[in-house]
Each structure stands twice: as C-alpha cells, then as structure tokens.
Amino acid sequence: MTEPKKHIHLAAHFPGVNNTTVWADPRSGSQIDFSSFEHLARTAERGTFDFFFLAEGLRLREHKGRIHDLDVVGRPESITLLNALAAVTDRLGLAATVNATFNEPYETARRFASLDHLSGGRAAWNVVTSPDAFTGENFRRGGYLDRGDRYSRAAEFVATARQLWDSWPPGGEPRPFAHHGRHFRVEGTFGVPRSPQGHPVVIQAGDSGEGREFAASCADVAFTRHGTLEAGRAFYADVKGRLAAYGREPGDLKIMPGVTFVLGDTAAEAQEKAAEIRHRQISPQNAILALEQVWGRDLSGYDPDGPLPDIDPDPESALAQGRVKIADPFATAAKWRALSEAKGLSIRQTVIENTGRQSFIGTPQTVAAELDAFVQGGAADGFILVPHLTPGGLDDFVDQVVPLLRERGAFRTEYGGSTLRSHLGLHTPA
Amino acid sequence: MPAPLVRSPVHLAVAIDGAGHYDAAHFTALARLAERGTLDFVTLGDSFARPGLDAPAVLARVAPATERIGLVPAVNTTHTEPFHVSSAIATLDWVSRGRAGWSPEVSTTETEARLFGRRPAANAADAWHEAGEVADVAARLWDSWEDDAEIRDESTGRFVDRDKLHHVDFEGRTFSVRGPAIVPRPPQGHPVTVIDATAARPRAAAVRHADVALVRTQDPLSARTTRQELRDRARAHGRDPERLRVLGSVPVELHTTADAVELAALIGDWHAQGAVDGFHLRPADPERDLGLLVGATVPVLQHRCLLRRFYPGATLREHLGLARPVNQYALTGGSPS
Numbered sequence: 180m181t182e183p184k185k186h187i188h189l190a191a192h193f194p195g196v197n198n199t200t201v202w203a204d205p206r207s208g209s210q211i212d213f214s215s216f217e218h219l220a221r222t223a224e225r226g227t228f229d230f231f232f233l234a235e236g237l238r239l240r241e242h243k244g245r246i247h248d249l250d251v252v253g254r255p256e257s258i259t260l261l262n263a264l265a266a267v268t269d270r271l272g273l274a275a276t277v278n279a280t281f282n283e284p285y286e287t288a289r290r291f292a293s294l295d296h297l298s299g300g301r302a303a304w305n306v307v308t309s310p311d312a313f314t315g316e317n318f319r320r321g322g323y324l325d326r327g328d329r330y331s332r333a334a335e336f337v338a339t340a341r342q343l344w345d346s347w348p349p350g351g352e353p354r355p356f357a358h359h360g361r362h363f364r365v366e367g368t369f370g371v372p373r374s375p376q377g378h379p380v381v382i383q384a385g386d387s388g389e390g391r392e393f394a395a396s397c398a399d400v401a402f403t404r405h406g407t408l409e410a411g412r413a414f415y416a417d418v419k420g421r422l423a424a425y426g427r428e429p430g431d432l433k434i435m436p437g438v439t440f441v442l443g444d445t446a447a448e449a450q451e452k453a454a455e456i457r458h459r460q461i462s463p464q465n466a467i468l469a470l471e472q473v474w475g476r477d478l479s480g481y482d483p484d485g486p487l488p489d490i491d492p493d494p495e496s497a498l499a500q501g502r503v504k505i506a507d508p509f510a511t512a513a514k515w516r517a518l519s520e521a522k523g524l525s526i527r528q529t530v531i532e533n534t535g536r537q538s539f540i541g542t543p544q545t546v547a548a549e550l551d552a553f554v555q556g557g558a559a560d561g562f563i564l565v566p567h568l569t570p571g572g573l574d575d576f577v578d579q580v581v582p583l584l585r586e587r588g589a590f591r592t593e594y595g596g597s598t599l600r601s602h603l604g605l606h607t608p609a
Numbered sequence: 610m611p612a613p614l615v616r617s618p619v620h621l622a623v624a625i626d627g628a629g630h631y632d633a634a635h636f637t638a639l640a641r642l643a644e645r646g647t648l649d650f651v652t653l654g655d656s657f658a659r660p661g662l663d664a665p666a667v668l669a670r671v672a673p674a675t676e677r678i679g680l681v682p683a684v685n686t687t688h689t690e691p692f693h694v695s696s697a698i699a700t701l702d703w704v705s706r707g708r709a710g711w712s713p714e715v716s717t718t719e720t721e722a723r724l725f726g727r728r729p730a731a732n733a734a735d736a737w738h739e740a741g742e743v744a745d746v747a748a749r750l751w752d753s754w755e756d757d758a759e760i761r762d763e764s765t766g767r768f769v770d771r772d773k774l775h776h777v778d779f780e781g782r783t784f785s786v787r788g789p790a791i792v793p794r795p796p797q798g799h800p801v802t803v804i805d806a807t808a809a810r811p812r813a814a815a816v817r818h819a820d821v822a823l824v825r826t827q828d829p830l831s832a833r834t835t836r837q838e839l840r841d842r843a844r845a846h847g848r849d850p851e852r853l854r855v856l857g858s859v860p861v862e863l864h865t866t867a868d869a870v871e872l873a874a875l876i877g878d879w880h881a882q883g884a885v886d887g888f889h890l891r892p893a894d895p896e897r898d899l900g901l902l903v904g905a906t907v908p909v910l911q912h913r914c915l916l917r918r919f920y921p922g923a924t925l926r927e928h929l930g931l932a933r934p935v936n937q938y939a940l941t942g943g944s945p946s
C-alpha cells in the first residue's frame with residue numbers, strides 16, 4: 180500500500196540585508212520601495228504559496244568597527260509592512276520576524292493579533308532571540324542574555340502571548356489575565372478580541388539544542404539552515420523526535436529549510452548560471468570579509484585570488500558585530516585550508532565553496548523532482564525559497580516549477596482555506 | 610511680533626477613531642471618504658488599555674487602499690521602544706509613499722503599566738519629557754541615513770556609502786539609542802509629528818517637536834491666543850514658526866445637511882478671524898458624520914474657496930505646505946546640529 184503523497188509547503192523570503200541579493204544585476208530593483216514587496220508577495224500568492232517571510236535585524240552590522248557596506252542594507256519594519264501587504268493580497272500568509280529579547284509580550288501579542296485581524300487570519304511570528312549586547316545598544320533593555328536565558332525568555336514570551344490571545348474567548352468578553360513568571364510579570368485585560376487564527380502561527384529559527392527544544396515545545400514551523408538531504412533528514416528526525424515529550428504529534432511542527440534555486444533550460448546551463456551567481460554574490464571584497472569573519476583578523480592585505488593565510492584565527496576577536504558567531508574558528512579555518520589545498524582554490528573560490536546554502540539547481544523538471552524527493556524522503560516538510568534577485572527572483576519559479584509540482588500531485592492547485600493555519604494544515608487552537 | 614493673520618486655505622483633518630472596530634474594511638471606507646473630501650489627513654487614536662487594534666497597523670493596512678490622504682496614528686511613547694517606534698513610522702511612510710505622520714502620546718496609569726510590568730506608572734511631567742526625547746531620537750534616526758546613502762557602486766563592491774550612515778548616540782533620561790536606523794530615510798524625510806498641545810506638558814513638547822499642534826477649544830479668540838503662544842515659543846526654540854501648523858481640534862456631531870452647512874460657517878468664521886491654520890474634526894460617530902462632512906461641509910468650503918478641490922501634491926507634507934526637512938547630519942558632516 181502506498182502512503183498518500185505529502186504536500187509540499189512553500190514560502191517566499193524577501194531577500195535583504197545579506198549577500199544573497201545580487202544587487203549589481205540590472206534586474207535588481209529597490210530593496211525598500213513598497214512596489215518591490217508587493218511584486219514578490221503577489222507572485223507568491225499567484226503560486227499559491229503558504230506564506231511570505233521577512234527577516235529582521237535590529238542593528239546594522241559592523242565589521243572592524245565600521246558599518247558593513249558591501250551587501251544590501253536597510254529594510255522596512257516587518258509588521259507595518261505586512262499590514263500594508265495584507266491590503267494587496269488575499270490568501271498569502273504574512274510572517275514577520277520579531278525578536279523576543281528586545282520586545283515586550285503585551286505589545287507584541289497586540290501587534291500580531293492586529294495583523295491577524297487586518298489580514299483575515301494570515302499572521303505568523305518568527306520568534307528569534309538576539310545573541311548580542313551590540314544589538315541591545317538600541318534598546319531600553321540593553322544588555323545581553325546568554326543562550327539559556329534567551330530561550331527561557333523566548334518560551335515564556337510565547338506562552339504569555341498565547342495566554343493573552345486566549346484571554347478573549349471567541350465571540351465573548353475578555354477575561355482578565357495575570358502572568359507572573361521569571362521574565363515577565365504582567366496583568367490586566369487584553370485589548371484585542373480573539374483573532375481569526377486564534378493564535379497567529381509561531382515560527383522558530385535557531386539551531387542550538389535550546390533552540391530545537393524551544394521549537395519542539397511551542398513552534399508551528401521551524402525555519403532551518405539544514406537544506407541538504409542528509410543534514411535535513413538528521414535535523415528532521417531529531418526535532419520531530421522531540422515533539423512527543425510535549426504531547427505533540429509530528430505533523431504539529433512543519434520543518435522548512437531556507438534554500439535557493441537556479442533554473443536553466445538544461446542542467447549545464449543551470450550550473451553555469453549558478454556558478455555565475457555565486458561569483459557575483461562573493462565579490463573580491465566580500466571574500467576577504469568572509470575570511471576575516473572566520474579568522475577574526477584584519478586580512479585586507481591578502482589577495483582574494485591568492486592562497487589562504489597561514490596564520491591562526493584569533494578566537495577572542497570582536498571584528499564582526501551583528502552576525503551569528505562562528506562557534507569554532509580553528510576548526511572552520513582548518514576545514515577551509517584543507518579544501519583550498521586539496522582543490523587548489525584561491526581565497527575567493529574557497530569562500531564560494533564554503534558559504535553556499537543548499538541550492539536546487541537544474542531544469543524546472545529536475546528541481547521539481549528534487550524538491551518533491553526531499554519532502555517525500557523525510558528531509559523537510561517544505562521550503563522557504565530565497566531568490567537571489569529582488570523583486571522578480573520568484574517569477575520563473577512560479578511560472579515554471581510550481582505547475583510541475585502541481586502535476587506531480589505534490590502541491591496545491593488552489594488555496595483550500597483562507598487562513599495560514601489552514602494552508603499549513605495546523606489545528607486552530609482551542 | 611503678532612502672528613500673520615491666517616489667510617491661506619484651511620487645512621482639514623478628521624479623527625476616524627473607532628475603538629471596538631476590528632475589520633479593515635471599516636477603516637478603509639472612512640479613510641477613502643476623507644480622501645474624497647481632499648482632507649489633509651486622518652488621525653486614529655490608540656491606547657493599550659482599551660479594546661481596539663494597534664493604530665499604526667490599521668493605517669498601514671489602509672495605506673495601499675488610498676492614494677493621497679495623510680495617515681496619522683497615535684503612538685504611545687511610554688511603554689514602547691523608541692527605536693521600534695521610529696522604524697514603524699518610517700515604514701508607514703514608505704508603504705504610503707510619503708503620507709505618514711504620528712501622534713506621540715503618553716501613558717500615566719497603573720493599569721497600563723501593569724500590562725507591561727516593566728516600570729511603574731510615570732507622572733505626566735516625566736512621561737512628556739520622555740515623549741519629547743522619543744520625538745527627538747525618532748527624527749535623528751530618520752536622518753541617520755542620508756538620502757543618497759545607497760550607492761550600489763560596483764567598482765568598489767559597496768552597496769552603501771558608510772560615510773552617509775550615522776550613529777545617533779542618543780542619551781536620554783530613561784533610554785539610549787546608538788543607531789543608525791535599520792530603515793532608510795523615509796520619503797518625507799521626517800513623517801509629520803502631530804501633538805495635541807491643549808495641556809501644558811504636551812504643549813512644551815509640541816513647541817519643540819510638532820509640525821502640527823492640535824488645540825482643543827470651542828472659542829476662536831482663545832485659539833488665536835494659543836496659536837500666537839505656540840508660534841512664539843517655537844521661535845524661542847530656534848524654530849521657524851511658519852513651519853508649525855496649529856489646528857483647532859473640535860468635536861462635531863452631524864445629523865442633517867443643515868448641521869454640515871453650519872459647521873462650514875463656523876470654519877469660515879474662525880478662518881476670517883485668523884484663529885487657526887485649520888481644523889482637526891472629531892466626529893462623535895465617524896461612520897455617520899463623515900458622510901455629511903464630505904458631502905455637504907466640504908463643498909460649501911470649496912465653493913467659498915476656503916478649501917482646495919484637489920490634492921496638488923502627493924505627500925502629507927505637501928498637503929500641509931511644509932517643506933521636506935533638511936537632514937541634520939548631512940549639513941554638519943556627522944554630528945547633529
């Protein structure tokens with residue numbers, strides 16, 4: 180007996196503030212005008228995607244004490260933008276990344292409940308935790324929380340938000356709430372009636388054991404970096420395995436890695452295009468910068484087309500600010516050196532080889548087949564697609580790959596319901 | 610020096626407050642109606658303590674469904690993060706293509722303080738001092754990107770010119786912000802700051818920070834005196850009083866066309882006395898009153914050439930006749946003026 184085919188979940192990431200976007204491409208448009216966001220969102224909705232996704236960074240990244248100037252920088256505030264997108268879309272889910280360290284539960288719960296009302300049940304909240312005091316310098320709270328505290332605050336934050344959302348029964352009058360916990364002591368009456376989804380969808384992004392436990396305990400979707408088949412399967416098995424301890428079923432948490440894609444008329448053409456894109460993403464200046472982030476040293480004297488430095492990384496370095504830290508720079512440097520020596524790669528080539536994320540490269544047919552195989556093979560429930568061009572980078576995917584996924588019976592042909600929970604096949608909370 | 614008698618056409622704004630409404634269509638319909646009447650802007654009140662949606666969220670939802678009307682949500686500055694507030698309002702300006710304003714408000718009740726559980730209730734003096742600081746830091750953050758900071762220079766691989774991005778290094782009494790903003794400088798440079806300057810404490814903040822000051826009064830003579838005071842105090846703070854609009858904020862309740870025509874007469878009368886630059890109308894019931902306001906009051910004012918018939922510009926600043934502010938960092942090459 181064959182099992183029914185699993186449906187793929189797809190989301191569109193508006194790429195910004197990273198080196199994914201090839202901003203020098205003549206087709207690359209504004210990263211801030213509303214029309215760019217509208218274009219990508221409408222394309223995603225045309226493709227019956229589950230949701231549109233915005234990342235967040237609360238301080239401009241710095242490198243060697245100066246504002247980082249090589250990649251796209253500058254973006255709108257997520258929830259405000261998504262409320263505007265709710266006016267120009269009908270079904271598409273709208274996901275905002277909002278930090279649980281530099282916000283307060285009452286306000287955040289109210290803003291997401293407002294988005295859920297104003298979008299007719301399409302709101303999602305990607306709960307991230309900030310690892311650095313550097314970001315804290317923009318906030319009243321300031322300071323730094325270590326990983327354990329960050330996630331205990333995040334979990335209590337989400338629990339408190341859900342308590343507020345639950346304090347107003349469907350169609351009824353609000354009941355007073357009181358939450359007295361380790362991180363928060365709040366009480367009163369919540370100002371927004373129960374929203375169409377009951378609880379906006381909760382997404383988690385963060386990879387440590389604490390992060391996975393947080394996802395297993397309370398997230399509806401996990402946004403991950405594990406996009407290869409093997410790493411994806413291991414992550415998938417690990418996180419799904421943690422759900423039972425919280426009385427949850429494997430289907431209660433959707434695992435969606437962030438991935439890129441490159442399409443071509445032939446396999447060779449797609450590979451060529453992919454190499455060209457990687458080359459443009461890693462400019463000579465970006466290659467040195469990536470190297471400096473691993474080594475924690477000023478390497479501006481090195482030739483990006485020359486060999487890797489033979490000095491050791493500085494583990495105490497504070498060269499890069501506002502990025503997730505590399506856990507073991509010695510191991511990373513050793514790995515990079517070994518690869519460079521084995522293949523005779525320059526600095527720039529080594530960075531290109533080492534910093535890519537999973538990319539689906541090929542003809543629309545092979546890409547559709549591969550995406551499907553990942554999902555049927557237990558490496559993911561779906562994907563958050565990160566195009567390398569703004570805002571038109573999803574057009575070809577929707578025009579060429581989506582119809583093939585539909586033909587394979589792996590993807591919806593139309594929206595079945597109107598809320599994001601319904602697209603994701605999640606229960607509406609009682 | 611007395612204020613020049615107000616003789617330019619009146620500026621009109623309307624409150625579309627509707628605590629207890631939760632659907633986007635309701636607010637969109639009201640904003641479109643106000644736009645049909647070529648009003649300068651709509652305001653939307655907010656409070657953490659009463660049932661109702663987040664005001665900036667509602668007006669962001671309304672933005673793509675309207676084209677010209679200015680959008681001015683109330684924003685609490687007591688329990689929010691100044692950095693987030695500045696980002697949200699800059700974003701409202703981006704999504705509305707230059708039609709955003711904001712109305713800073715404070716919270717002094719224990720009830721609201723307990724919803725956050727982070728600090729005890731503030732007194733009005735402290736809360737308004739802080740609101741002024743929030744307005745100040747918001748403007749600095751809006752300026753922390755110069756307009757031409759994005760360069761996309763392929764030859765050097767640089768997306769931005771970092772010399773045109775500025776730390777704001779703001780140290781207030783209760784908060785500090787390092788900057789720069791994460792949102793590029795919004796289309797209007799600074800979204801329009803609207804402060805209800807009726808009471809003494811917000812008035813002190815208004816004379817420093819407001820582009821539009823609202824004054825709740827029923828009487829044109831006292832409005833005129835207040836306008837004069839606001840302009841004098843703004844000048845004392847080194848501001849050009851011509852860049853401050855003073856609107857009389859009056860409650861209205863319109864049941865019949867006769868009521869609407871009477872309102873037009875009142876507006877015309879105040880205008881003739883040079884009392885205010887315009888009006889902020891606060892309908893008792895926006896759904897009922899706005900129809901008569903736009904259908905009857907507005908045409909009478911237009912007929913008397915007291916109100917424009919179309920929007921000559923696209924941004925809220927243009928509606929109000931306010932120039933786009935010069936960037937405080939661009940002038941000085943780094944340090945705020």
Ligand SMILES: Cc1cc2nc3c(=O)[nH]c(=O)nc-3n(C[C@H](O)[C@H](O)[C@H](O)COP(=O)(O)O)c2cc1C
Nearest residue numbers: 234235276307308310384385386387390402403404
């Ligand atoms: C796929 C992915 C996406 C993320 N997106 C964001 C983001 O948009 N904003 C942010 O502040 N942090 C983001 N993070 C960082 C996490 O919230 C977290 O701070 C980081 O992963 C460190 O936590 P960990 O030790 O559990 O991995 C992301 C992490 C992952 C894995």
